[in-house]
Amino acid sequence: MASSNALLLFAQAIVYFAVMMSLLRARRAIGIGVFMCALGVMHFLETYLAAVFYIELPFGIVSPGSTVLFSGKLLMILLLYIREDAQIVRQPIYGLLIGNFLIVALVMILRNHETIQVAVGRLPDIAFVDEIGWLMVWGTILLFIDAIAIIVLYEKIGDLFGRHLGLRFLISGAIVLTFDQAGFFLALHIVTGAPLQVFFGGWAAKMVAVVVYTALFVAYLKYFSSRERWLTNRPFRDVFNELTYRERYWDLVEATSRDHLTGALDRRLYDKDAPKIVKANLKDGRPLTMLVIDIDHFKRVNDQHGHETGDKVLKSISGILLDNLRSDDHLYRFGGEEFVLLCERLAPEGAVSLGERLRRAIERQSQYLLPEKITVSIGVSSLTDDGETLEQLFQAADQRLYKAKSSGRNKVLGPDLS
Structure with missing residues (x-):
């Protein structure tokens, strides 16, 4: 029985x-x-x-x-x-x-x-x-x-x-x-x-x-x-x-403010709102970090697989980035294959840790979602440590991004925390 x-x-x-x-x-x-x-x-x-x-x-x-x-x-x-x-x-x-x-x-x-x-x-x-x-x-x-x-x-x-x-x-x-x-x-x-x-x-x-x-x-x-x-x-x-119905930040932003291909906030919003975000955090004494993210060997992807595949890569990478945002994060498509992530209330060591998590997630998931494994290089900068304006933050993060690419790519480089 x-x-x-x-x-x-x-x-x-x-x-x-x-x-x-x-x-x-x-x-x-x-x-x-x-x-x-x-x-x-x-x-x-x-x-x-x-x-x-x-x-x-x-x-x-x-x-x-x-x-x-x-x-x-x-x-x-x-x-x-x-x-x-x-x-x-x-x-x-x-x-x-x-x-x-x-x-x-x-x-x-x-x-x-x-x-x-x-x-x-x-x-x-x-x-x-x-x-x-x-x-x-x-x-x-x-x-x-x-x-x-x-x-x-x-x-x-x-x-x-x-x-x-x-x-x-x-x-x-x-x-x-x-x-x-x-x-x-x-x-x-x-x-x-x-x-x-x-x-x-x-x-x-x-x-x-x-x-x-x-x-x-x-x-x-x-x-x-x-x-x-x-x-x-x-x-x-x-x-x-x-x-639990606590909506993330980007769900409250109108669709017209987003890049039509990737879903990230567009360059116009970066130029308009990002300086205000930096100014507000500087005034309140809150930590703010910037991550400049660039897709490695993106031109090779376009040359070998075509621009349609290149668009798929951009959508997939952007999707992974958006899925990993906190409520205090702002992701912008800066141009081409480059993204800028502004993270309010996140200290430099936390931003480097976030960058590593994003890098690993993209490397891991791209081998299933895309025709070949895709990696990214990331440069990190911090408010006051690297400057007090948006332009200074971007310049510092971009320089570290360049070092990450010139030293082998698929890396995250942040401020020296020693």
Whole structure:
């Protein structure tokens, strides 16, 4: 019986993954709303199964609701993030939070009705509804925390496992579902008196579920999608900011102020606003640093692969730079293949560290996104240490950029901090 139960759970996972990934894949044709609705409709069923429906497996007693449905939903949220972005995935996260709380609030009012019996033996079990309500509230809070945590963790470990998407998926899922199992079992034990073996059996089942879903994910990448299009390694701080509705600076700037090819702020904005930024930070005594970023051997790319490929390189590099911005950063396309990044409230050592992170990210991701590995050289300057005007900052950073290129390229050179 235990082995047949395991096979049935595996079949459920296959069906769930196949349907949800089909909806995600077809989102351009049918809309992302279909995927999100399918993602959110089963929360009550998950809670009900977690409260009363248990089966025996070789490694313990488990609930299919937690093992297949909840684990699958959480991992689908992560898949939606790495396939789209934080601004898209926060919609189901907040939608599930608000929708589930709304259900509980309405049920709390509904339970005060004077009910009548319309069929023999068919009366509402209010006590059970109360149990489900408390479990839904707690489960919804856990889901909200889990959904943000799994995305932040996925990005946080990107520096260690950047190219191994399956491993990042597996580790993130295993850690967050372990936390979830502990949190939900605590409430389940208090409300229903569930024994400790339910915790261990459920934890083991969720770990197996993560392995199964990861294997399905990797198989999907191999046979049905391009792995390179799933690459992401954004700063987890910016991911968290977007998920919690703290918009980044450049989202508030009108599209007309951006370079049409790269999406960076254009040269006109640099000439107009950058001097004001320098003056304001100098007046307030805040640190300000400048990074001048130049793509190495860009002319060779144009000569060997054509200007269309050159445009693709500019878009890709700019995209990586924009994805790594803080809220106090301003990225400008200065001209050609050169970008200027002004970083408010960032000391010189922090700017050099940021430059190194950008350099590594571009070098790593370009080998998947572009026809050949692309590198950049970066010069860093600091307000007051290198000057007190925009022109002086640019001159110092540009000189260090020239030294980085003349000494072998693919380097970051900043002020001497010794």
